[in-house]
Amino acid sequence: MKRAEIVEFYARLAADNPHPETELEAGNPFQLVVAVALSAQATDVGVNKATRRLFETVTTPQQMLDLGEDALKQHIKTIGLFNTKAKNVIALSQRLVDVYGGEVPNDRDALETLPGVGRKTANVVLNVAFGAETFAVDTHIFRVGNRTGLARGKTPLAVELKLDKATPQPFRLHAHHWLILHGRYVCKARRPECWRCIVADLCAFKPKTPPPKAALPKEP
DNA sequence: CTCCCGATAT
DNA sequence: ATATCAGGAG
Structure with missing residues:
Protein backbone atom coordinates (compact mmCIF):
# COMPACT_ATOMS: atom_id res chain seq x y z
CA MET A 1 0.00 0.00 0.00
CA LYS A 2 1.31 3.46 -0.91
CA ARG A 3 2.05 6.15 1.62
CA ALA A 4 -0.97 8.30 0.83
CA GLU A 5 -3.23 5.24 0.92
CA ILE A 6 -1.92 4.26 4.34
CA VAL A 7 -2.69 7.72 5.69
CA GLU A 8 -6.18 7.57 4.19
CA PHE A 9 -6.65 4.05 5.62
CA TYR A 10 -5.86 5.15 9.16
CA ALA A 11 -7.66 8.49 8.81
CA ARG A 12 -10.93 6.71 8.04
CA LEU A 13 -10.62 4.24 10.90
CA ALA A 14 -9.71 7.14 13.21
CA ALA A 15 -12.68 9.23 12.11
CA ASP A 16 -14.94 6.23 12.63
CA ASN A 17 -13.62 5.61 16.17
CA PRO A 18 -11.65 8.57 17.58
CA HIS A 19 -10.86 7.00 20.96
CA PRO A 20 -10.39 3.23 20.57
CA GLU A 21 -9.75 1.27 23.73
CA THR A 22 -9.05 -2.29 24.76
CA GLU A 23 -12.14 -4.38 25.35
CA LEU A 24 -10.41 -6.36 28.08
CA GLU A 25 -11.57 -5.22 31.51
CA ALA A 26 -8.73 -4.40 33.91
CA GLY A 27 -8.38 -1.85 36.68
CA ASN A 28 -4.59 -1.65 36.85
CA GLY A 131 1.28 4.58 26.40
CA ALA A 132 4.07 3.18 24.23
CA GLU A 133 3.68 3.19 20.45
CA THR A 134 3.84 -0.59 20.11
CA PHE A 135 2.09 -2.84 17.59
CA ALA A 136 0.75 -5.97 19.25
CA VAL A 137 0.16 -8.33 16.35
CA ASP A 138 -2.50 -10.84 17.30
CA THR A 139 -4.58 -13.07 15.03
CA HIS A 140 -6.75 -10.13 13.90
CA ILE A 141 -3.95 -7.73 13.04
CA PHE A 142 -1.99 -10.49 11.34
CA ARG A 143 -5.01 -11.19 9.14
CA VAL A 144 -5.91 -7.54 8.44
CA GLY A 145 -2.31 -6.61 7.64
CA ASN A 146 -1.91 -9.46 5.19
CA ARG A 147 -5.36 -9.19 3.59
CA THR A 148 -5.36 -5.47 3.01
CA GLY A 149 -1.72 -5.23 1.99
CA LEU A 150 -1.05 -2.67 4.72
CA ALA A 151 1.66 -4.85 6.26
CA ARG A 152 2.38 -8.32 4.96
CA GLY A 153 4.56 -10.99 6.55
CA LYS A 154 4.84 -14.70 7.23
CA THR A 155 5.08 -14.27 11.00
CA PRO A 156 3.49 -11.89 13.52
CA LEU A 157 6.91 -10.38 14.19
CA ALA A 158 7.46 -9.65 10.49
CA VAL A 159 4.06 -7.91 10.32
CA GLU A 160 4.84 -5.96 13.49
CA LEU A 161 8.11 -4.60 12.11
CA LYS A 162 6.43 -3.59 8.85
CA LEU A 163 3.62 -1.85 10.72
CA ASP A 164 6.17 0.01 12.78
CA LYS A 165 7.84 1.34 9.65
CA ALA A 166 4.65 1.96 7.67
CA THR A 167 2.55 3.71 10.31
CA PRO A 168 3.00 7.50 10.48
CA GLN A 169 2.01 9.97 13.15
CA PRO A 170 -0.54 10.86 14.43
CA PHE A 171 -1.78 7.26 14.14
CA ARG A 172 0.96 5.32 15.89
CA LEU A 173 -0.43 5.25 19.42
CA HIS A 174 -3.86 3.89 18.51
CA ALA A 175 -3.03 2.01 15.29
CA HIS A 176 -3.09 -1.42 16.88
CA HIS A 177 -6.54 -0.85 18.39
CA TRP A 178 -7.98 0.44 15.14
CA LEU A 179 -6.66 -2.62 13.34
CA ILE A 180 -7.78 -5.15 15.93
CA LEU A 181 -11.30 -3.72 16.18
CA HIS A 182 -11.57 -3.59 12.40
CA GLY A 183 -10.47 -7.21 12.24
CA ARG A 184 -12.85 -8.31 14.98
CA TYR A 185 -16.02 -6.68 13.73
CA VAL A 186 -15.61 -6.10 9.97
CA CYS A 187 -12.59 -7.88 8.47
CA LYS A 188 -13.54 -11.14 10.20
CA ALA A 189 -11.78 -14.44 9.62
CA ARG A 190 -14.81 -16.47 8.52
CA ARG A 191 -17.08 -13.98 6.79
CA PRO A 192 -15.43 -10.60 6.19
CA GLU A 193 -18.11 -7.93 5.73
CA CYS A 194 -16.55 -6.10 2.81
CA TRP A 195 -19.86 -4.60 1.75
CA ARG A 196 -19.85 -2.34 4.81
CA CYS A 197 -16.08 -1.85 5.09
CA ILE A 198 -15.04 1.81 5.00
CA VAL A 199 -11.58 1.01 3.59
CA ALA A 200 -12.60 -1.59 1.01
CA ASP A 201 -11.47 0.61 -1.91
CA LEU A 202 -7.95 0.74 -0.43
CA CYS A 203 -7.81 -3.01 0.23
CA ALA A 204 -5.97 -5.63 -1.82
CA PHE A 205 -8.29 -8.47 -0.76
CA LYS A 206 -9.64 -9.89 -4.00
CA PRO A 207 -12.94 -11.67 -3.27
CA LYS A 208 -14.82 -8.67 -1.90
CA THR A 209 -17.63 -10.42 -0.14
CA PRO A 210 -21.12 -9.27 -1.19
CA PRO A 211 -23.90 -8.48 1.29
CA PRO A 212 -25.89 -11.51 2.43
CA LYS A 213 -28.96 -12.24 0.34
CA ALA A 214 -32.27 -11.85 2.08
CA ALA A 215 -33.25 -15.12 3.66
CA LEU A 216 -35.77 -16.96 1.55
CA PRO A 217 -38.84 -18.19 3.41
CA LYS A 218 -38.55 -21.87 4.24
CA GLU A 219 -40.67 -24.42 2.46
CA PRO A 220 -42.88 -26.28 4.91
C1' DC B 1 6.33 -28.34 14.78
C1' DT B 2 2.87 -29.84 18.59
C1' DC B 3 0.28 -29.21 22.62
C1' DC B 4 -2.86 -26.71 25.47
C1' DC B 5 -8.77 -26.34 25.49
C1' DG B 6 -13.89 -24.19 26.58
C1' DA B 7 -17.29 -21.11 24.43
C1' DT B 8 -19.24 -19.30 20.41
C1' DA B 9 -20.46 -18.43 15.50
C1' DT B 10 -21.25 -20.37 11.19
C1' DA C 1 -19.55 -30.55 12.73
C1' DT C 2 -15.96 -27.35 12.55
C1' DA C 3 -13.37 -22.98 12.46
C1' DT C 4 -12.09 -19.42 15.38
C1' DC C 5 -10.91 -16.81 19.42
C1' DA C 6 -6.15 -10.22 21.66
C1' DG C 7 -0.52 -16.96 22.07
C1' DG C 8 3.15 -19.03 24.41
C1' DA C 9 6.16 -22.79 25.67
C1' DG C 10 8.57 -27.17 24.94
Missing part, protein backbone atom coordinates in the same frame (compact mmCIF):
# COMPACT_ATOMS: atom_id res chain seq x y z
CA PRO A 29 -1.46 -2.88 35.01
CA PHE A 30 -1.33 -6.14 36.94
CA GLN A 31 -4.90 -7.04 36.08
CA LEU A 32 -4.13 -6.09 32.48
CA VAL A 33 -1.18 -8.49 32.31
CA VAL A 34 -3.37 -11.26 33.70
CA ALA A 35 -6.28 -10.51 31.37
CA VAL A 36 -4.08 -10.46 28.28
CA ALA A 37 -2.29 -13.66 29.33
CA LEU A 38 -5.70 -15.32 29.71
CA SER A 39 -6.91 -14.07 26.33
CA ALA A 40 -4.75 -16.37 24.20
CA GLN A 41 -7.00 -18.31 21.81
CA ALA A 42 -10.07 -17.02 23.67
CA THR A 43 -12.54 -14.16 23.12
CA ASP A 44 -12.42 -10.93 25.11
CA VAL A 45 -16.05 -11.51 26.08
CA GLY A 46 -15.18 -14.90 27.54
CA VAL A 47 -12.16 -13.54 29.42
CA ASN A 48 -14.14 -10.63 30.87
CA LYS A 49 -16.86 -12.97 32.06
CA ALA A 50 -14.28 -14.95 34.05
CA THR A 51 -12.20 -12.03 35.35
CA ARG A 52 -15.12 -9.87 36.45
CA ARG A 53 -15.52 -11.83 39.69
CA LEU A 54 -11.82 -12.66 40.03
CA PHE A 55 -10.73 -9.03 39.91
CA GLU A 56 -13.21 -8.00 42.61
CA THR A 57 -10.92 -9.59 45.19
CA VAL A 58 -7.61 -9.90 43.35
CA THR A 59 -5.95 -6.60 42.43
CA THR A 60 -2.29 -7.37 43.25
CA PRO A 61 0.20 -10.19 42.56
CA GLN A 62 0.30 -11.07 46.27
CA GLN A 63 -3.47 -11.42 46.37
CA MET A 64 -3.22 -13.76 43.37
CA LEU A 65 -0.69 -15.89 45.26
CA ASP A 66 -2.96 -15.90 48.31
CA LEU A 67 -5.83 -17.12 46.16
CA GLY A 68 -3.75 -20.04 44.85
CA GLU A 69 -3.67 -22.05 41.65
CA ASP A 70 -6.57 -24.37 42.36
CA ALA A 71 -8.97 -21.57 43.27
CA LEU A 72 -7.78 -19.60 40.24
CA LYS A 73 -8.62 -22.56 38.01
CA GLN A 74 -12.16 -22.52 39.30
CA HIS A 75 -12.45 -18.86 38.27
CA ILE A 76 -11.10 -19.37 34.75
CA LYS A 77 -12.19 -22.90 33.90
CA THR A 78 -14.60 -21.58 31.25
CA ILE A 79 -11.63 -20.26 29.27
CA GLY A 80 -9.71 -22.52 26.94
CA LEU A 81 -6.21 -23.66 27.96
CA PHE A 82 -7.11 -22.94 31.58
CA ASN A 83 -4.63 -25.37 33.13
CA THR A 84 -1.51 -23.82 31.64
CA LYS A 85 -2.94 -20.32 32.02
CA ALA A 86 -3.56 -20.81 35.75
CA LYS A 87 -0.06 -22.14 36.23
CA ASN A 88 1.41 -19.23 34.28
CA VAL A 89 -0.57 -16.56 36.15
CA ILE A 90 0.57 -17.91 39.52
CA ALA A 91 4.20 -18.14 38.37
CA LEU A 92 3.99 -14.69 36.83
CA SER A 93 2.59 -13.25 40.05
CA GLN A 94 5.36 -14.92 42.05
CA ARG A 95 8.00 -13.39 39.81
CA LEU A 96 6.43 -9.92 40.01
CA VAL A 97 6.61 -10.15 43.81
CA ASP A 98 10.11 -11.68 43.95
CA VAL A 99 11.88 -9.64 41.28
CA TYR A 100 9.84 -6.50 40.52
CA GLY A 101 8.53 -5.41 43.92
CA GLY A 102 4.98 -6.32 43.00
CA GLU A 103 4.94 -3.80 40.15
CA VAL A 104 4.52 -4.44 36.42
CA PRO A 105 7.75 -3.40 34.68
CA ASN A 106 7.59 -0.84 31.87
CA ASP A 107 10.07 -2.78 29.75
CA ARG A 108 9.51 -5.33 27.00
CA ASP A 109 12.45 -7.59 27.85
CA ALA A 110 11.43 -7.67 31.50
CA LEU A 111 7.79 -8.38 30.60
CA GLU A 112 8.83 -11.25 28.35
CA THR A 113 10.59 -12.98 31.24
CA LEU A 114 7.17 -13.42 32.87
CA PRO A 115 5.69 -16.91 32.38
CA GLY A 116 2.92 -16.81 29.79
CA VAL A 117 3.97 -13.40 28.49
CA GLY A 118 5.40 -13.28 24.98
CA ARG A 119 6.05 -10.42 22.60
CA LYS A 120 2.42 -9.81 21.71
CA THR A 121 1.22 -9.67 25.33
CA ALA A 122 4.16 -7.45 26.27
CA ASN A 123 3.29 -5.07 23.44
CA VAL A 124 -0.31 -4.82 24.62
CA VAL A 125 0.80 -3.96 28.17
CA LEU A 126 3.32 -1.40 26.95
CA ASN A 127 0.69 0.29 24.80
CA VAL A 128 -2.35 0.18 27.07
CA ALA A 129 -0.71 0.58 30.49
CA PHE A 130 2.27 2.75 29.59
Whole structure:
Protein backbone atom coordinates (compact mmCIF):
# COMPACT_ATOMS: atom_id res chain seq x y z
CA MET A 1 0.00 0.00 0.00
CA LYS A 2 1.31 3.46 -0.91
CA ARG A 3 2.05 6.15 1.62
CA ALA A 4 -0.97 8.30 0.83
CA GLU A 5 -3.23 5.24 0.92
CA ILE A 6 -1.92 4.26 4.34
CA VAL A 7 -2.69 7.72 5.69
CA GLU A 8 -6.18 7.57 4.19
CA PHE A 9 -6.65 4.05 5.62
CA TYR A 10 -5.86 5.15 9.16
CA ALA A 11 -7.66 8.49 8.81
CA ARG A 12 -10.93 6.71 8.04
CA LEU A 13 -10.62 4.24 10.90
CA ALA A 14 -9.71 7.14 13.21
CA ALA A 15 -12.68 9.23 12.11
CA ASP A 16 -14.94 6.23 12.63
CA ASN A 17 -13.62 5.61 16.17
CA PRO A 18 -11.65 8.57 17.58
CA HIS A 19 -10.86 7.00 20.96
CA PRO A 20 -10.39 3.23 20.57
CA GLU A 21 -9.75 1.27 23.73
CA THR A 22 -9.05 -2.29 24.76
CA GLU A 23 -12.14 -4.38 25.35
CA LEU A 24 -10.41 -6.36 28.08
CA GLU A 25 -11.57 -5.22 31.51
CA ALA A 26 -8.73 -4.40 33.91
CA GLY A 27 -8.38 -1.85 36.68
CA ASN A 28 -4.59 -1.65 36.85
CA PRO A 29 -1.46 -2.88 35.01
CA PHE A 30 -1.33 -6.14 36.94
CA GLN A 31 -4.90 -7.04 36.08
CA LEU A 32 -4.13 -6.09 32.48
CA VAL A 33 -1.18 -8.49 32.31
CA VAL A 34 -3.37 -11.26 33.70
CA ALA A 35 -6.28 -10.51 31.37
CA VAL A 36 -4.08 -10.46 28.28
CA ALA A 37 -2.29 -13.66 29.33
CA LEU A 38 -5.70 -15.32 29.71
CA SER A 39 -6.91 -14.07 26.33
CA ALA A 40 -4.75 -16.37 24.20
CA GLN A 41 -7.00 -18.31 21.81
CA ALA A 42 -10.07 -17.02 23.67
CA THR A 43 -12.54 -14.16 23.12
CA ASP A 44 -12.42 -10.93 25.11
CA VAL A 45 -16.05 -11.51 26.08
CA GLY A 46 -15.18 -14.90 27.54
CA VAL A 47 -12.16 -13.54 29.42
CA ASN A 48 -14.14 -10.63 30.87
CA LYS A 49 -16.86 -12.97 32.06
CA ALA A 50 -14.28 -14.95 34.05
CA THR A 51 -12.20 -12.03 35.35
CA ARG A 52 -15.12 -9.87 36.45
CA ARG A 53 -15.52 -11.83 39.69
CA LEU A 54 -11.82 -12.66 40.03
CA PHE A 55 -10.73 -9.03 39.91
CA GLU A 56 -13.21 -8.00 42.61
CA THR A 57 -10.92 -9.59 45.19
CA VAL A 58 -7.61 -9.90 43.35
CA THR A 59 -5.95 -6.60 42.43
CA THR A 60 -2.29 -7.37 43.25
CA PRO A 61 0.20 -10.19 42.56
CA GLN A 62 0.30 -11.07 46.27
CA GLN A 63 -3.47 -11.42 46.37
CA MET A 64 -3.22 -13.76 43.37
CA LEU A 65 -0.69 -15.89 45.26
CA ASP A 66 -2.96 -15.90 48.31
CA LEU A 67 -5.83 -17.12 46.16
CA GLY A 68 -3.75 -20.04 44.85
CA GLU A 69 -3.67 -22.05 41.65
CA ASP A 70 -6.57 -24.37 42.36
CA ALA A 71 -8.97 -21.57 43.27
CA LEU A 72 -7.78 -19.60 40.24
CA LYS A 73 -8.62 -22.56 38.01
CA GLN A 74 -12.16 -22.52 39.30
CA HIS A 75 -12.45 -18.86 38.27
CA ILE A 76 -11.10 -19.37 34.75
CA LYS A 77 -12.19 -22.90 33.90
CA THR A 78 -14.60 -21.58 31.25
CA ILE A 79 -11.63 -20.26 29.27
CA GLY A 80 -9.71 -22.52 26.94
CA LEU A 81 -6.21 -23.66 27.96
CA PHE A 82 -7.11 -22.94 31.58
CA ASN A 83 -4.63 -25.37 33.13
CA THR A 84 -1.51 -23.82 31.64
CA LYS A 85 -2.94 -20.32 32.02
CA ALA A 86 -3.56 -20.81 35.75
CA LYS A 87 -0.06 -22.14 36.23
CA ASN A 88 1.41 -19.23 34.28
CA VAL A 89 -0.57 -16.56 36.15
CA ILE A 90 0.57 -17.91 39.52
CA ALA A 91 4.20 -18.14 38.37
CA LEU A 92 3.99 -14.69 36.83
CA SER A 93 2.59 -13.25 40.05
CA GLN A 94 5.36 -14.92 42.05
CA ARG A 95 8.00 -13.39 39.81
CA LEU A 96 6.43 -9.92 40.01
CA VAL A 97 6.61 -10.15 43.81
CA ASP A 98 10.11 -11.68 43.95
CA VAL A 99 11.88 -9.64 41.28
CA TYR A 100 9.84 -6.50 40.52
CA GLY A 101 8.53 -5.41 43.92
CA GLY A 102 4.98 -6.32 43.00
CA GLU A 103 4.94 -3.80 40.15
CA VAL A 104 4.52 -4.44 36.42
CA PRO A 105 7.75 -3.40 34.68
CA ASN A 106 7.59 -0.84 31.87
CA ASP A 107 10.07 -2.78 29.75
CA ARG A 108 9.51 -5.33 27.00
CA ASP A 109 12.45 -7.59 27.85
CA ALA A 110 11.43 -7.67 31.50
CA LEU A 111 7.79 -8.38 30.60
CA GLU A 112 8.83 -11.25 28.35
CA THR A 113 10.59 -12.98 31.24
CA LEU A 114 7.17 -13.42 32.87
CA PRO A 115 5.69 -16.91 32.38
CA GLY A 116 2.92 -16.81 29.79
CA VAL A 117 3.97 -13.40 28.49
CA GLY A 118 5.40 -13.28 24.98
CA ARG A 119 6.05 -10.42 22.60
CA LYS A 120 2.42 -9.81 21.71
CA THR A 121 1.22 -9.67 25.33
CA ALA A 122 4.16 -7.45 26.27
CA ASN A 123 3.29 -5.07 23.44
CA VAL A 124 -0.31 -4.82 24.62
CA VAL A 125 0.80 -3.96 28.17
CA LEU A 126 3.32 -1.40 26.95
CA ASN A 127 0.69 0.29 24.80
CA VAL A 128 -2.35 0.18 27.07
CA ALA A 129 -0.71 0.58 30.49
CA PHE A 130 2.27 2.75 29.59
CA GLY A 131 1.28 4.58 26.40
CA ALA A 132 4.07 3.18 24.23
CA GLU A 133 3.68 3.19 20.45
CA THR A 134 3.84 -0.59 20.11
CA PHE A 135 2.09 -2.84 17.59
CA ALA A 136 0.75 -5.97 19.25
CA VAL A 137 0.16 -8.33 16.35
CA ASP A 138 -2.50 -10.84 17.30
CA THR A 139 -4.58 -13.07 15.03
CA HIS A 140 -6.75 -10.13 13.90
CA ILE A 141 -3.95 -7.73 13.04
CA PHE A 142 -1.99 -10.49 11.34
CA ARG A 143 -5.01 -11.19 9.14
CA VAL A 144 -5.91 -7.54 8.44
CA GLY A 145 -2.31 -6.61 7.64
CA ASN A 146 -1.91 -9.46 5.19
CA ARG A 147 -5.36 -9.19 3.59
CA THR A 148 -5.36 -5.47 3.01
CA GLY A 149 -1.72 -5.23 1.99
CA LEU A 150 -1.05 -2.67 4.72
CA ALA A 151 1.66 -4.85 6.26
CA ARG A 152 2.38 -8.32 4.96
CA GLY A 153 4.56 -10.99 6.55
CA LYS A 154 4.84 -14.70 7.23
CA THR A 155 5.08 -14.27 11.00
CA PRO A 156 3.49 -11.89 13.52
CA LEU A 157 6.91 -10.38 14.19
CA ALA A 158 7.46 -9.65 10.49
CA VAL A 159 4.06 -7.91 10.32
CA GLU A 160 4.84 -5.96 13.49
CA LEU A 161 8.11 -4.60 12.11
CA LYS A 162 6.43 -3.59 8.85
CA LEU A 163 3.62 -1.85 10.72
CA ASP A 164 6.17 0.01 12.78
CA LYS A 165 7.84 1.34 9.65
CA ALA A 166 4.65 1.96 7.67
CA THR A 167 2.55 3.71 10.31
CA PRO A 168 3.00 7.50 10.48
CA GLN A 169 2.01 9.97 13.15
CA PRO A 170 -0.54 10.86 14.43
CA PHE A 171 -1.78 7.26 14.14
CA ARG A 172 0.96 5.32 15.89
CA LEU A 173 -0.43 5.25 19.42
CA HIS A 174 -3.86 3.89 18.51
CA ALA A 175 -3.03 2.01 15.29
CA HIS A 176 -3.09 -1.42 16.88
CA HIS A 177 -6.54 -0.85 18.39
CA TRP A 178 -7.98 0.44 15.14
CA LEU A 179 -6.66 -2.62 13.34
CA ILE A 180 -7.78 -5.15 15.93
CA LEU A 181 -11.30 -3.72 16.18
CA HIS A 182 -11.57 -3.59 12.40
CA GLY A 183 -10.47 -7.21 12.24
CA ARG A 184 -12.85 -8.31 14.98
CA TYR A 185 -16.02 -6.68 13.73
CA VAL A 186 -15.61 -6.10 9.97
CA CYS A 187 -12.59 -7.88 8.47
CA LYS A 188 -13.54 -11.14 10.20
CA ALA A 189 -11.78 -14.44 9.62
CA ARG A 190 -14.81 -16.47 8.52
CA ARG A 191 -17.08 -13.98 6.79
CA PRO A 192 -15.43 -10.60 6.19
CA GLU A 193 -18.11 -7.93 5.73
CA CYS A 194 -16.55 -6.10 2.81
CA TRP A 195 -19.86 -4.60 1.75
CA ARG A 196 -19.85 -2.34 4.81
CA CYS A 197 -16.08 -1.85 5.09
CA ILE A 198 -15.04 1.81 5.00
CA VAL A 199 -11.58 1.01 3.59
CA ALA A 200 -12.60 -1.59 1.01
CA ASP A 201 -11.47 0.61 -1.91
CA LEU A 202 -7.95 0.74 -0.43
CA CYS A 203 -7.81 -3.01 0.23
CA ALA A 204 -5.97 -5.63 -1.82
CA PHE A 205 -8.29 -8.47 -0.76
CA LYS A 206 -9.64 -9.89 -4.00
CA PRO A 207 -12.94 -11.67 -3.27
CA LYS A 208 -14.82 -8.67 -1.90
CA THR A 209 -17.63 -10.42 -0.14
CA PRO A 210 -21.12 -9.27 -1.19
CA PRO A 211 -23.90 -8.48 1.29
CA PRO A 212 -25.89 -11.51 2.43
CA LYS A 213 -28.96 -12.24 0.34
CA ALA A 214 -32.27 -11.85 2.08
CA ALA A 215 -33.25 -15.12 3.66
CA LEU A 216 -35.77 -16.96 1.55
CA PRO A 217 -38.84 -18.19 3.41
CA LYS A 218 -38.55 -21.87 4.24
CA GLU A 219 -40.67 -24.42 2.46
CA PRO A 220 -42.88 -26.28 4.91
C1' DC B 1 6.33 -28.34 14.78
C1' DT B 2 2.87 -29.84 18.59
C1' DC B 3 0.28 -29.21 22.62
C1' DC B 4 -2.86 -26.71 25.47
C1' DC B 5 -8.77 -26.34 25.49
C1' DG B 6 -13.89 -24.19 26.58
C1' DA B 7 -17.29 -21.11 24.43
C1' DT B 8 -19.24 -19.30 20.41
C1' DA B 9 -20.46 -18.43 15.50
C1' DT B 10 -21.25 -20.37 11.19
C1' DA C 1 -19.55 -30.55 12.73
C1' DT C 2 -15.96 -27.35 12.55
C1' DA C 3 -13.37 -22.98 12.46
C1' DT C 4 -12.09 -19.42 15.38
C1' DC C 5 -10.91 -16.81 19.42
C1' DA C 6 -6.15 -10.22 21.66
C1' DG C 7 -0.52 -16.96 22.07
C1' DG C 8 3.15 -19.03 24.41
C1' DA C 9 6.16 -22.79 25.67
C1' DG C 10 8.57 -27.17 24.94
